[in-house]
Amino acid sequence: GAVVSQHPxxxxxxxxxxxxxxxxxxxxxxxxxxxxxxxxKQSLMLMATSNEGxxxxxxxxxxxDKFLINHxxxxxxTLTVTSAHPExxxxxxxxxxxxGGLSSYNEQFFGPGxxxxxx
Amino acid sequence: KNQVEQSPQSLIILEGKNCTLQCNxxxxxxxxxxxxxxxxxxxxxxxxxxxxxxxxxSNGRYTATLDADTKQSSLHITASQLSDSAxxxxxxxxxxxxxxxxxxxxxGTRLAVHP
Numbered sequence: 074g075a076v077v078s079q080h081p082x083x084x085x086x087x088x089x090x091x092x093x094x095x096x097x098x099x100x101x102x103x104x105x106x107x108x109x110x111x112x113x114k115q116s117l118m119l120m121a122t123s124n125e126g127x128x129x130x131x132x133x134x135x136x137x138d139k140f141l142i143n144h145x146x147x148x149x150x151t152l153t154v155t156s157a158h159p160e161x162x163x164x165x166x167x168x169x170x171x172x173g174g175l176s177s178y179n180e181q182f183f184g185p186g187x188x189x190x191x192x
Numbered sequence: 193k194n195q196v197e198q199s200p201q202s203l204i205i206l207e208g209k210n211c212t213l214q215c216n217x218x219x220x221x222x223x224x225x226x227x228x229x230x231x232x233x234x235x236x237x238x239x240x241x242x243x244x245x246x247x248x249x250s251n252g253r254y255t256a257t258l259d260a261d262t263k264q265s266s267l268h269i270t271a272s273q274l275s276d277s278a279x280x281x282x283x284x285x286x287x288x289x290x291x292x293x294x295x296x297x298x299x300g301t302r303l304a305v306h307p
Contacts, residue, residue, distance in 0.1 A: 077235075116281060116297040117236070166235050181295065183228075183235035 075101045077169050079184035086157055087192055093153045094187045096167030102147035103169035107181060108140070111164040123150045157191040164188050194219045196284050196298035204304045209272055213301045215265040215282030223287035227256050227267045230279045230300070239267070239280075272305045279303070 076099040086092050096106055104125050109117040121131045121142050129142035141153040150169075154161055168181040196217045205211050217225070224243045228236035240249045240256040242265075248257045253270045269276055282298040 079235075114302075116299045118297075119295070164233070168235075180226075180238065180241060183237070185235045186233065188233065 075171065075182040077167065077182045077184040079167055079187050081187060082185065083188040085190045085192065088158050089156055091153055091155045092157055092189060093151055094165055096150045096152070096169070096184055098148045098169040101171055103171065104147060105170045106144055106150040107168045108142060108152050109166045109168070111166060117166060154189065157189070159191045162189055162191045194286060194296050196282055196296050198282050198298040198301050200301060201299070202302040202304070204306060205272055207272060207274055207305050207307050211269050211272060211303065213267045213280050215267070215298055217263050217284045217296070219284040219286050219296050221287050222260070223285040223293055225258055225265050226283045226285065227254070228281045228283060230281055232278070236281055274305050274307060277303060277305045
């Protein structure tokens with residue numbers, strides 16, 4: 074099946090530093106990847122949609138200069154949290170959609186998530 | 193407004209018992225409805241995906257139903273196991289022009305299975 078990995082699985086950083094999270098589709102090509110944020114006991118909130126070779130589309134209220142997204146290849150997208158602050162502490166999850174879609178479902182496959190803690 | 197509402201918010205059952213989780217949605221245009229299982233600290237894992245023409249779909253002990261007329265779905269778990277303890281998220285995909293789909297997430301039902 075389609076597998077999506079994330080690295081690192083957890084990270085602790087000091088306030089003011091930048092953190093990069095990688096999202097990889099391991100056995101398929103993904104023209105579109107999505108980044109979500111999830112706070113405790115809440116559901117996933119879409120942050121941005123990342124298309125290979127083009128600029129990401131950010132959801133309303135998400136600062137594009139703070140959450141830098143790069144989708145340089147069909148198997149890799151990165152999210153960089155710049156100048157992280159404690160309120161950025163959250164669970165970040167990526168998902169990837171098969172290039173060309175999967176039948177009529179346009180299914181997204183989710184990564185295992187990255188737990189970010191900013192001290 | 194596109195919304196997905198799930199009930200109950202949380203549920204505790206004894207191992208071996210059955211349970212049913214509910215999902216009501218007001219999403220248009222509708223593409224498909226998905227149920228995901230999310231273990232604590234992990235990403236969501238797909239259980240079932242149904243289009244409007246599919247009324248029921250099973251995946252092992254999980255059976256999802258969809259009534260596109262009333263815009264309701266349910267997830268039935270049979271003979272629950274301790275490993276079923278997780279959050280179950282109902283997600284509706286809304287289709288837009290150009291093949292772009294937007295996922296609308298429910299808040300999830302937190303299921304705890306006790307021995």
